[in-house]
Amino acid sequence: MIDVGAVSAWPSPALPYLTRDKSEFPVSIEEGSWLPSIINISALFGNIPAPIIMNRIGRKYTLLVLGVLQLISWILVNLSHNYTILLAARLLAGVSIGGTFCMLPIYIGEISAKNIRGFFLSLDKIFMNGGAFVINTLGAFLPYETMNLIMIAVPIAAICMFPLMSETPYFYLMKDRDEEAINTLMILSAVKNPEMVMEDITRMKEAKQQFNPIRKKFSATVVHLSHQDMQQ
Incomplete structure (x- = not known):
């Protein structure tokens, strides 16, 4: 910046x-x-x-x-x-x-x-x-x-x-690399016990699950519109 x-x-x-x-x-x-x-x-x-x-x-x-x-x-x-x-x-x-x-x-x-x-x-x-x-x-x-x-x-x-x-824990969770996400969040939080970050990991997973349907619907809409344009 x-x-x-x-x-x-x-x-x-x-x-x-x-x-x-x-x-x-x-x-x-x-x-x-x-x-x-x-x-x-x-x-x-x-x-x-x-x-x-x-x-x-x-x-x-x-x-x-x-x-x-x-x-x-x-x-x-x-x-x-x-x-x-x-x-x-x-x-x-x-x-x-x-x-x-x-x-x-x-x-x-x-x-x-x-x-x-x-x-x-x-x-x-x-x-x-x-x-x-x-x-x-x-x-x-x-x-x-x-x-x-x-x-x-x-x-x-x-x-x-x-x-x-450090890479972000959320990105690791997006790629289904849960262990790396936990280890990274432990480093960022300066803790040694994985249980201390599991609440945040669960919250990130819930956010990921809520976002995935929206992303899939958006991608499907883009493909559909592109297909219509090609037909026109």
Whole structure:
């Protein structure tokens, strides 16, 4: 979320440099207007597939994919020597932002206990605002190239800490991997007795059973509509 905030606020310190005559590749005002707005368009391509991907490969590895996309985006920004590459970097950043907004609250909700869930869900907004503050501070005191280079450290740090992350118990239950779900929930709850987490496991199983009929009905409706379209 630090990176999301930084990417969203990046045009604020970057555009004054890019639109001046001394820029390595001067950007017109019209071209510059696309740099902050294009991420809102490409974010749709992160919003839509994120729920599908996270149910296929898991919440944990979906976050890894988003982190890699953020890293590639910053690398492109640092290597961009023309407007086209810079715009492509912003497009990729938008995909990552869209996926993060869709995915991260689900991940936080599934790994955190009820009594602290609201606190952690609030933290992601705080860190997003912190990222915007960081990028504007760097832009105020450092050259454009140095600012971009420093921001690469954010996704790199997230990827390096990836092995410390845990998959969510709910995802394991979705895949009928009950033992892994119990072990993971025991680690997250800091308990050693499986009986202490069985109440939560039962609740998750009930939620899964309630969700499955809805998902099957939705899938059947999509198939039926697709079949009708083909006939038409």
